[in-house]
Amino acid sequence: MEKNELGMTHKKKEFSEWYPELLIRSEFIDYSLVSGAIVFRPSAYFAWEIIKDYVDKEFKKIGIENVYFPLFIPESLLLKEAEHFEGFSPEVAWVTHAGKSELSERLAVRPTSETIMYYSYAKWIRSWRDLPLRYNQWNNVVRWEFKNPTPFIRTREFLWNEGHSVFASEQEARAERDQILGIYLKALRELTCLYGIVGKKTDYEKFAGAVESYSIELVMPDGWCVQGPDFHYDGQNFSKAFDIKFINKESKEEYAYQNTYAISTRVLGVMVATHSDDKGLVLPPKLAQKQVVIVPIPARSEDIDKKLQDYSEKVLNTLKEHGLRAFIDNRDNYTPGYKFNEWELKGVPFRLEIGKKELESNTVVIAIRDTSEKKGVSLDKLIEAIDNEIEAMHNRLYENSKRMVQSFIHNIESYDELKKNIANGGIYHAPWCGSTDCEIKIKQETGAKITNIPLDQSDLHGRCIYCNKEARYMANFARSY
């Protein structure tokens, strides 16, 4: 590589330096003058658009409709559900002035939209015939983190979906959980190639205002957890606070049952952290804005170089006609080696090298980003080969993610094991009595919280690692971003 400043200077094992360097040098994101907020450059925003479009289509299939509510929430409205307000107010950004005027009431920049949406829901819902009401919005939210910000994982503004459903019965509301978590899991698997751990949040860790929270927990390569997409069954908590009542089939007035759920741009951070390597970004092939780069290898002969150019364009057209996102790197001021490094840094999944030999044999060389493997393939088999490589890389990345997450899970029976090992990261799967007291003490003493309680509890056994009472759950303890 000619220009040293292009490449990575940190190795993946130096995770805390490598991760931000990766994001910046690969031109996935940039910082801005607003501390704690990031700029999504084209390749990051492209990946988010694919996730968003996929999830949105799945939502629409099951009858969810999109809406848009205002960004600002009057303080008095945010105060209406006390637990919810307490959960969010420490990190609310407040608008106090407009132009030169001071506002009569402060406005919160939405940290989430329960309060402003449910004020409207109460007006709109009258009878069981108005239910279910399943609305969603794709928007930006602000939570003013005072901790050290980490791009995507902990930023002061992020993009997400927030789904807010209302049902006529607890049963119907609860039935939505598997539908929504199923869509999120599918998006994680089919697009980001990420493996997650599905489980229930403890009462202590659940969403402010929910009856029960469920999460898909993701893991960073340093073994710290990150809460991924989530789903909250809110019961009648908000409907009582916001007076969302309906006349049921028995002509009686009843408070409605509600859910909320979200997937955010946070998953992009886990995705690139999980798949990338010492050379730079590795992007799952279905999410890569640029899937294939064609690099002609000049032959120092004007005649051959002209033919190489024509041949490259033929290859490009073949790829494009098949719907692949491909381009030729024709820059004459960089060597092929420089170009190889640059597109590896930026995470282009496949590179086609085309030199004199390929020209003469009607072939191309495919270089595969994650394995560094190179394969020759004849032009008439190219599309088939690329399609296969996309599937193979996709599956490989997912299996790697799954293997990484599972390698971080340690089945433990004693508190000592947790205390001894938690500094190395990892998830400690342990018997727990279910008491919040034990949970809080463990968190205070080790920094590990219960990320979630896996839905599959078939391995329940033993005694609480903290108080030694009989275990009621197998819980996952981990340090979490």
Next chain:
Amino acid sequence: MEKNELGMTHKKKEFSEWYPELLIRSEFIDYSLVSGAIVFRPSAYFAWEIIKDYVDKEFKKIGIENVYFPLFIPESLLLKEAEHFEGFSPEVAWVTHAGKSELSERLAVRPTSETIMYYSYAKWIRSWRDLPLRYNQWNNVVRWEFKNPTPFIRTREFLWNEGHSVFASEQEARAERDQILGIYLKALRELTCLYGIVGKKTDYEKFAGAVESYSIELVMPDGWCVQGPDFHYDGQNFSKAFDIKFINKESKEEYAYQNTYAISTRVLGVMVATHSDDKGLVLPPKLAQKQVVIVPIPARSEDIDKKLQDYSEKVLNTLKEHGLRAFIDNRDNYTPGYKFNEWELKGVPFRLEIGKKELESNTVVIAIRDTSEKKGVSLDKLIEAIDNEIEAMHNRLYENSKRMVQSFIHNIESYDELKKNIANGGIYHAPWCGSTDCEIKIKQETGAKITNIPLDQSDLHGRCIYCNKEARYMANFARSY
């Protein structure tokens, strides 16, 4: 109509009462507790999504990429381009606190993103090889209007695209204008069925920071103009303020040339105002979330009603298989007449009435929202008929919009004609000398501004209606929202 509160109480000719009533009663939008901001209910957001997806696809075809920049802009950054700051600061919403802490610097909630984007552009652009850089974002912006808010037309928050391009030459930058305005015009015509007047803004009315601004001016049914999508050639104004320089092909450092452009949710307001009527909403068929409602007409015979139900479902499946957005209104607590009124109020373009007669003859009756026409059609011709009706309604709405706009244009030769008629609304196409003095005086004396100077100036003639000097332009004078 059984429930009187469902219907419209104002006629379209009572425009200022009719328009907000229309939006609320048709459940297109709702107000919220934040004054001046609106809630986009599903049918409004759906229409916006179609416009957004269409424009986005067209942008991508010509090489524009999407990005996302932070919502907040530090005050010092907003101050960097003086004219731009002066233009926007009177209506900026300011964040001054986060949680319990006061911020060291106030943050503007973006009224537009030039300043925060161009700070990054200056870091990213080094050489002519980095150009053109054509980035766009779809987001929400806040402009704290102190005038009377009008839903969609003048709201404190709205949704839009903001495109921000950088080119290596003035010529290339200017060439983008017709590309972008072409896409906007096509979206207006192909989706919203709106006719607009393309022209150049005067120096006095142009965008704060632009060298030249172009707009598509739209007209409300009361004859007042609304600025629709726009395009600004910014020359080197921002590149000088933000230091966006590049090394050109002659190895010399040069400031870059920039454009900005936008289409916003404002067009939804003009769209529904233009097409709707005394009965309620009329939605262009390509943008309607619900395109076809099927209303079975009970025959007071359980046996026939059961057959009607089966037949309706067969019709529904036929429509859905063809990709039409259709549904059956099966509610048993409303009469067919009530349902007819409700879906007319809500702007469903086509209603299929299915009674005993239709059942027996294997036909349906299509009722068409905008003309109130009814037509019988046999089931095997249904898809063809609906497709034709969609095209016919679409073209009819567009032609109506064109006719309405053109009927508002008055060619005048004297200032008296403007003064005498401006209170009735309308666009006054008149000779103008080109001086800002005349323009300002006319605005002060009549409330009419120059909405734009049509690109086609083939009818240029006569003397300025204000100062009587020789005309340099034919300009459109109108009162504007």
